[in-house]
Every structure is written in structure tokens, then in C-alpha cells.
Amino acid sequence: MSTNSTAPSRARKIVKAALISLPMLLLSALMLSGGTSGEREMMQIIPVAVTFLFANALFFLMIYTGKTDKYRSLFFIVMAFCFILTFTTNLLERRGSLALTPEDMATGKTPFCHIVIPMTVIPAALTQTIIFPGSILGGFANISSMFVLWIGATLALGRGFCSWGCFFGGLDEFFSRLRKRRIIKDVDPRWTYLPYAVLLGVVLTAAASLTPTYCEWLCPYKAVTEFAAVTSVKTLIQTVIFISLFIALVIVLPLLMKRRAQCGLFCPFGAFQAFLNKVCAFEVKVNGEVCKEKCRLCTQECPSFSLSRESISNGGTRLSCMLCGKCVDICPHKAAGYHVKGTPVAARAGAARMLFIYPAYLFLVTFGGGMISGAIYRVLLLATTGSIFRA
Amino acid sequence: MRRIKSVLGYAWAALALPMVLATFIGMDSWARGFASITGLQVSPWFTGAEVVRTLDHGEYETRIHRPVFDGLISERGRGFVQVVWVPKGDTLPAMIDEDLDIIGDDRADCRISLDTRTNQISLTPLCENVLGVKEKLVFEKDRGLRILVSNPRR
Numbered sequence: 001m002s003t004n005s006t007a008p009s010r011a012r013k014i015v016k017a018a019l020i021s022l023p024m025l026l027l028s029a030l031m032l033s034g035g036t037s038g039e040r041e042m043m044q045i046i047p048v049a050v051t052f053l054f055a056n057a058l059f060f061l062m063i064y065t066g067k068t069d070k071y072r073s074l075f076f077i078v079m080a081f082c083f084i085l086t087f088t089t090n091l092l093e094r095r096g097s098l099a100l101t102p103e104d105m106a107t108g109k110t111p112f113c114h115i116v117i118p119m120t121v122i123p124a125a126l127t128q129t130i131i132f133p134g135s136i137l138g139g140f141a142n143i144s145s146m147f148v149l150w151i152g153a154t155l156a157l158g159r160g161f162c163s164w165g166c167f168f169g170g171l172d173e174f175f176s177r178l179r180k181r182r183i184i185k186d187v188d189p190r191w192t193y194l195p196y197a198v199l200l201g202v203v204l205t206a207a208a209s210l211t212p213t214y215c216e217w218l219c220p221y222k223a224v225t226e227f228a229a230v231t232s233v234k235t236l237i238q239t240v241i242f243i244s245l246f247i248a249l250v251i252v253l254p255l256l257m258k259r260r261a262q263c264g265l266f267c268p269f270g271a272f273q274a275f276l277n278k279v280c281a282f283e284v285k286v287n288g289e290v291c292k293e294k295c296r297l298c299t300q301e302c303p304s305f306s307l308s309r310e311s312i313s314n315g316g317t318r319l320s321c322m323l324c325g326k327c328v329d330i331c332p333h334k335a336a337g338y339h340v341k342g343t344p345v346a347a348r349a350g351a352a353r354m355l356f357i358y359p360a361y362l363f364l365v366t367f368g369g370g371m372i373s374g375a376i377y378r379v380l381l382l383a384t385t386g387s388i389f390r391a
Numbered sequence: 392m393r394r395i396k397s398v399l400g401y402a403w404a405a406l407a408l409p410m411v412l413a414t415f416i417g418m419d420s421w422a423r424g425f426a427s428i429t430g431l432q433v434s435p436w437f438t439g440a441e442v443v444r445t446l447d448h449g450e451y452e453t454r455i456h457r458p459v460f461d462g463l464i465s466e467r468g469r470g471f472v473q474v475v476w477v478p479k480g481d482t483l484p485a486m487i488d489e490d491l492d493i494i495g496d497d498r499a500d501c502r503i504s505l506d507t508r509t510n511q512i513s514l515t516p517l518c519e520n521v522l523g524v525k526e527k528l529v530f531e532k533d534r535g536l537r538i539l540v541s542n543p544r545r
Contacts, residue, residue: 106438
């Protein structure tokens with residue numbers, strides 16, 4: 001009897017999820033195709049088609065199961081690894097080397113990265129210059145485009161960018177999800193202020209020296225993207241720092257803590273973006289009437305260390321919340337949920353989630369889709385021509 | 392008041408999707424608009440600043456850039472001057488020897504010998520403001536040099 005009644009209800013659930021997913025299907029088709037219907041080679045069509053199917057399958061599951069973080073995370077992690085492959089092969093093709101030379105810097109051939117943005121603000125305001133060796137317009141990842149992307153992402157998602165857009169965050173997230181059990185269970189809450197200290201430090205030193213000091217000395221991701229050619233003791237020290245920080249913050253600590261250590265405990269852009277969470281319409285709220293504060297599952301699992309007993313008693317997360325949705329997924333009492341600011345806490349939690357995940361996932365798919373299809377294209381190129389580079 | 396806040400909240404939330412679409416669809420025009428409205432340029436500490444003088448030597452040109460002393464608020468005591476040798480044909484002459492006025496005080500500040508095949512550069516300061524070689528730049532056809540200088544105005 002129960003089998004007969006669950007089958008139609010499951011079918012209804014599938015149809016409902018498919019209907020809700022339909023706009024994403026159309027929007028992602030528009031964004032991934034670049035809005036053009038011109039002729040393309042099969043080698044370019046296949047990667048886009050695979051990315052399109054992958055993205056929409058995950059979105060359908062997100063709607064069908066009601067789980068946000070699980071499927072976001074999968075796309076986010078794949079995007080990060082594909083970014084490394086696409087970025088490095090692009091650089092090798094354009095510049096011939098991953099090592100950044102003085103000539104590349106003088107001619108503005110360095111791709112701009114969002115992490116630089118906080119360091120550029122004071123010098124840009126006072127000198128009208130950007131302290132980064134990229135190009136303002138034109139070329140690969142130019143400064144203006146990255147600023148536009150960041151402004152759009154910030155207005156729509158706030159610090160949600162760190163979980164739905166940052167192409168580095170997926171590496172951290174990948175390692176934080178590898179182990180089943182965590183070795184380091186409690187982290188002193190004072191460590192969560194470190195990103196703000198790093199932010200203050202790099203903003204002031206960058207303004208004083210007119211160089212992006214975080215990129216020069218502290219960025220762990222230099223270890224897997226581009227780096228200054230080792231030609232002196234200074235560049236050797238810088239390279240050792242990059243590799244050490246990458247191993248410690250992106251691999252070892254996330255493995256031990258099962259949290260995003262680099263994003264939650266070090267990244268100055270994350271700290272900067274936390275302040276900008278204020279301009280976004282969304283937040284995560286914890287309904288105090290439903291939450292009994294007994295299980296504390298969310299405070300232990302939050303990847304960005306944004307939930308604590310104090311924040312829960314205040315009804316939500318700390319400023320640093322990345323809107324990843326993990327607490328929403330795991331809360332056994334359904335006390336945590338996406339929330340539209342200004343609206344009553346318990347009201348329309350489902351609608352708030354939909355209002356958030358549509359723009360957030362579309363951002364992720366559009367931004368990350370190019371990286372994933374780019375990586376698939378490189379693999380296809382390797383399989384068919386024996387070389388990962390275009391002839 | 393509560394109702395107004397609620398309506399505004401939902402309106403702002405509903406705008407998030409169009410904002411994402413507009414960001415990507417209008418990326419090129421937004422980026423051009425951003426560049427023109429802000430008037431931002433890449434710092435001269437990276438670009439070497441704009442060319443202020445070009446010396447024509449027939450088969451090649453010597454381009455002398457503006458001295459870079461730019462600081463956050465006022466000029467710095469030390470900076471550099473970028474000099475680039477650009478061939479008019481395919482290649483630069485094998486040896487270039489020049490006395491250059493790089494600070495713009497109408498007298499030669501340094502003597503430069505450049506072997507364009509080995510990229511060996513010898514710099515002889517002719518005034519106290521020239522401090523040495525900061526960086527060599529080896530482009531496909533052009534050769535460049537950043538010369539460390541002290542600020543004559545400080």
C-alpha cells in the first residue's frame with residue numbers, strides 16, 4: 001500500500017523539481033553558450049555540453065533533495081581543479097611560462113585576481129592607479145572586468161562569493177572534505193580574527209609600498225598558479241613561503257580540521273568581503289525557537305568558523321558567513337535557513353532559499369562553467385592531438 | 392515599518408538574479424565604463440610610466456620614460472627611469488653606446504653601453520642622482536633598462 005502511494009508522490013516531486021529547475025536550464029544554456037548561436041567546432045561544443053549537463057544535474061538534485069551545500073560543493077571543487085588546469089595551460093600558451101618575469105609585469109601580462117582588490121583601494125583613491133602589473137582593459141583577466149565581476153557578485157551574494165565564486169576556495173574545500181573524522185576539534189575563537197589582522201596588515205603595507213604585498217609574500221595559491229621566477233634570494237624566500245603556506249593552509253589544516261582553514265583563518269579578501277556581507281540581501285538565520293543549542297553540530301561543522309554559541313543566541317551567524325549552506329543542510333531541527341534581510345525570521349524559508357540559490361548557482365555556473373569546459377577541452381585536445389596546447 | 396522593510400528586503404533579493412545576469416552579459420561594456428569613469432591606470436611602478444622623450448638614431452629609437460618617484464601622498468626620495476631601445480627594422484644594432492639625459496635637466500646623466508646580443512649592460516653614472524641598474528628588460532625585439540635614481544627635487 002505504502003509503495004503504491006510513494007511512487008506517485010515521488011513522481012510528483014520529480015516533476016516539481018524539474019519545473020523549478022527549468023529556468024536554470026535555460027539561463028545556464030544562455031550563459032554557457034555565451035549567448036551566440038554561431039558555428040563551433042565539435043571540440044568546443046562537447047566541453048560546453050558536458051558542463052551544461054553536469055551543472056543542471058547538480059541543480060536538479062539541489063532542488064529535489066533540498067540539500068544546498070552538498071551539490072554546490074561538488075561543482076565548486078571541480079571548478080577549482082579545472083581552474084588550475086585551464087589557467088596554467090592558458091598562461092603557458094600565452095606567455096610560455098608560469099614564472100612571472102619583469103618583462104611580463106612591465107607589459108601588463110599578469111592576470112588580475114580578486115584577492116588583490118582590498119589592497120588596491122587606498123592607492124586607487126589617492127593616486128588613481130592600480131598597484132598590480134595587469135592591464136586595465138583587454139588581455140586575459142583584465143583589471144576592469146575583475147572589478148565588475150566582484151561588484152556584481154558582492155551586490156548579489158556578499159561574502160557568498162567565497163563559496164559560490166572563488167576559484168581558489170574549492171581546493172581548500174576539497175581537502176576539508178577528504179577525511180571522515182577531524183583531528184583538530186576545537187579552534188580558539190581568537191584565531192578567527194586573524195584574517196582581519198592580515199587584511200589590515202596587507203592593506204597598510206600595500207598602500208605604503210605601492211605593491212600588492214599579499215601577492216608578493218603571502219598568497220598560498222601562488223604555489224599552484226603563477227609565481228615570480230626564482231632569480232634571487234628574495235624570490236627564493238617568497239617561493240618557499242608560498243609553498244609552505246599552501247601546504248599548511250590549503251592541505252594540512254583543512255585535512256585536520258575539516259574546515260576551510262585558508263578561507264576562514266587567513267584570507268584577507270574573505271575578511272574584506274565579510275564587511276560587504278552587509279550590502280547583500282541574504283543571510284543565514286538560526287531560529288532560536290527551534291534550535292535547542294544542544295547538538296552544536298553547526299558550530300562544529302561550519303567551514304568558515306562563522307557559528308558559535310553567542311552568534312546562535314543572537315539568531316544567526318557571524319559577519320564572516322560564506323552562505324555555503326552547510327549548516328542549513330545538517331541542522332537536524334531545521335532551525336538554520338537562508339533568510340532575506342528585513343523579513344520575519346520564520347517566514348517563507350523555502351522562498352528565501354530559492355531567491356538565494358538561483359542567483360548564487362547561476363553565478364557559480366557562469367563563472368566556473370568556463371573553467372570546467374576549458375579543462376575538458378584541454379583533456380580532449382590531449383586525447384586527440386597528444387598535446388594539451390593548441391597548435 | 393516592518394512591512395516596508397519586508398517588501399524592500401524581498402525586492403533587493405529578487406534583484407540578485409538580474410544583477411548576476413547583467414554582470415556577465417554586459418561584462419565588456421561595464422568594464423569599459425568602469426575604466427573610463429574611474430580613469431584608473433596601472434601604477435607606473437609596474438608600467439615604467441609614459442614616454443617623455445624619443446631620440447631617433449636612424450636604425451633604432453631610444454625612448455626615455457618619465458622618472459617614477461610616485462608615492463601615495465608625495466614623491467619618494469628614490470625611484471627609477473625606464474629606457475627602452477626599439478629597432479625600426481627587425482633588430483637592434485649589436486652595440487649601443489649612448490650618453491643619456493634621463494632626469495630631464497638638459498645634461499647627460501649617465502653613459503650606457505648595451506650589447507644587444509648578450510644583453511650585457513654597462514652603466515656609468517655622470518651625476519650623483521644616478522644610482523645604478525634596477526632591472527634589465529629583454530623583450531622580443533626591444534631592450535630596456537630601469538635605472539635607479541634619486542629624486543633631484545628632494
